[in-house]
Amino acid sequence: xxxxxxxxxxxxxxxxxxxxxxxxxxxxxxxxxxxxxxxxxxxxxxxxxxxxxxxxxxxxxxxxxxxxxxxxxxxxxxxxxxxxxxxxxxxxxxxxxxxxxxxxxxxxxxxxxxxxxxxxxxxxxxxxxxxxxxxxxxxxxxxxxxxxxxxxxxxxxxxxxxxxx
Amino acid sequence: xxxxxxxxxxxxxxxxxxxxxxxxxxxxxxxxxxxxxxxxxxxxxxxxxxxxxxxxxxxxxxxxxxxxxxxxxxxxxxxxxxxxxxxxxxxxxxxxxxxxxxxxxxxxxxxxxxxxxxxxxxxxxxxxxxxxxxxxxxxxxxxxxxxxxxxxxxxxxxxxxxxxxxxxxxxxxxxxxxxxxxxxxxxxxxxxxxxxxxxxxxxxxxxxxxxxxxxxxxxxxxxxxxxxxxxxxxxxxxxxxxxxxxxxxxxxxxxxxxxxxxxxxxxxxxxxxxxxxxxxxxxxxxxxxxxxxxxxxxxxxxxxxxxxxxxxxxxxxxxxxxxxxxxxxxxxxxxxxxxxxxxxxxxxxxxxxxxxxxxxxxxx
Numbered sequence: 001x002x003x004x005x006x007x008x009x010x011x012x013x014x015x016x017x018x019x020x021x022x023x024x025x026x027x028x029x030x031x032x033x034x035x036x037x038x039x040x041x042x043x044x045x046x047x048x049x050x051x052x053x054x055x056x057x058x059x060x061x062x063x064x065x066x067x068x069x070x071x072x073x074x075x076x077x078x079x080x081x082x083x084x085x086x087x088x089x090x091x092x093x094x095x096x097x098x099x100x101x102x103x104x105x106x107x108x109x110x111x112x113x114x115x116x117x118x119x120x121x122x123x124x125x126x127x128x129x130x131x132x133x134x135x136x137x138x139x140x141x142x143x144x145x146x147x148x149x150x151x152x153x154x155x156x157x158x159x160x161x162x163x164x165x
Numbered sequence: 166x167x168x169x170x171x172x173x174x175x176x177x178x179x180x181x182x183x184x185x186x187x188x189x190x191x192x193x194x195x196x197x198x199x200x201x202x203x204x205x206x207x208x209x210x211x212x213x214x215x216x217x218x219x220x221x222x223x224x225x226x227x228x229x230x231x232x233x234x235x236x237x238x239x240x241x242x243x244x245x246x247x248x249x250x251x252x253x254x255x256x257x258x259x260x261x262x263x264x265x266x267x268x269x270x271x272x273x274x275x276x277x278x279x280x281x282x283x284x285x286x287x288x289x290x291x292x293x294x295x296x297x298x299x300x301x302x303x304x305x306x307x308x309x310x311x312x313x314x315x316x317x318x319x320x321x322x323x324x325x326x327x328x329x330x331x332x333x334x335x336x337x338x339x340x341x342x343x344x345x346x347x348x349x350x351x352x353x354x355x356x357x358x359x360x361x362x363x364x365x366x367x368x369x370x371x372x373x374x375x376x377x378x379x380x381x382x383x384x385x386x387x388x389x390x391x392x393x394x395x396x397x398x399x400x401x402x403x404x405x406x407x408x409x410x411x412x413x414x415x416x417x418x419x420x421x422x423x424x425x426x427x428x429x430x431x432x433x434x435x436x437x438x439x440x441x442x443x444x445x446x447x448x449x450x451x452x453x454x455x456x457x458x459x460x461x462x463x464x465x466x467x468x469x470x471x472x473x474x475x476x477x478x479x480x481x482x483x484x485x486x487x488x489x490x491x492x493x494x495x496x497x498x499x500x501x502x503x504x505x506x507x508x509x510x511x512x513x514x515x516x517x518x519x520x521x522x523x524x525x526x527x528x529x
Binding site for chain 1: 316318319320321322364366367369375376377378379380384386388390414415416417418449450451458459460461462463
């Protein structure tokens with residue numbers, strides 16, 4: 001009986017002392033899939049998806065692309081067009097790097113941007129010594145990522161460059 | 166900076182000793198050193214050396230301490246970040262002042278700690294007040310810590326964490342053989358409490374694709390409560406049982422209990438002891454082994470998971486008073502083993518290890 005009373009008091013104390021909403025769901029950015037597929041995905045494949053960079057499945061943020069990282073790690077299928085699962089994985093991985101509370105501070109934008117232009121530290125820029133992916137915010141590919149983060153839309157029937165070859 | 170602080174602390178201590186020796190024939194100084202080796206099955210090794218000095222003249226005293234941790238790790242956290250084994254050194258320097266009269270002991274200290282991605286400054290103050298003809302001691306203590314959190318190799322990553330805390334307690338001589346100590350500690354944390362090296366994977370709302378990952382995100386504020394009970398019981402002619410229990414709650418939903426005991430036996434100049442300690446913790450509200458959907462707060466910190474641990478070990482000490490110019494010379498050797506069982510951290514379910522320590526101290 002005493003143990004029950006003690007357990008009840010302890011449970012009540014725990015419940016009262018907790019911050020509320022710590023396990024609340026996170027709002028995910030409502031981003032356009034077509035714009036990603038036709039405009040953003042090519043940028044990620046070109047600028048991020050090299051094997052030594054984010055085309056490595058061990059990296060937290062990794063990018064699937066033709067002739068680079070593939071879910072099915074079979075050499076003769078490496079040149080196949082991206083599967084729906086790979087496209088979805090790329091989309092979700094990029095969306096996770098969008099900060100819904102402050103779109104312009106998103107990791108997807110600031111990580112590849114030169115630090116002197118307000119970007120974050122990017123180990124890739126240090127390792128390969130060629131500077132960060134984007135030298136400044138005026139670069140077209142940076143503008144493409146920014147536009148997507150801010151909700152830019154594309155015709156749903158658009159064709160991802162290279163996917164029809 | 167740390168070298169300057171260390172030199173300042175040592176110079177202050179040396180100066181104090183000179184004055185203390187001059188002013189009082191009965192002045193007392195103590196120097197203690199302790200070195201240890203920690204090795205666990207999570208591929209982490211830590212070599213620790215701690216040197217502490219204390220001098221007292223009449224009612225006033227000074228303390229100085231320097232600790233060095235040499236850490237080498239390829240733990241699951243390190244491997245998961247796709248980086249290799251890292252090696253780093255942490256330095257911690259402390260300097261303090263003390264006042265002691267028949268019924269009161271007041272201390273104040275400053276601690277500076279630094280490693281390659283973390284710097285902290287700590288101020289601590291305490292007051293012990295004997296009442297009821299020394300049968301009880303009231304304790305009040307306060308702590309204020311500022312931390313600068315960085316990220317290795319990343320000069321742009323800087324976060325702050327501030328900790329303020331206080332302890333109130335009482336120690337009672339319940340009988341000639343019994344000593345009871347009861348304390349309560351409150352800590353308030355505000356700032357960055359996650360790790361810049363840990364990422365969390367979760368299922369997206371669409372359920373399509375592989376799990377994306379994001380840097381872990383902990384709440385900025387945390388309120389921690391701890392209640393501690395210690396009980397020392399003198400047994401037979403020269404032995405004692407020292408037991409302790411601790412209950413802990415915080416507003417992240419963590420609840421834990423700790424219990425331990427040590428049996429100490431004296432044989433003239435020798436003292437030996439065996440000890441055991443157990444700990445059980447319930448996970449933080451927002452901790453999950455895997456996240457089915459994105460949550461506002463997500464962590465991959467196993468210290469926020471549900472786990473139990475157990476430590477057990479033994480120590481042997483030797484103490485010789487009045488040895489030549491020394492008032493006392495003492496040695497201690499200590500060995501302990503431990504095991505952690507994580508119930509909802511799949512990447513590391515079990516961790517065990519050993520800690521070996523050797524200590525030496527002199528008083529003059």
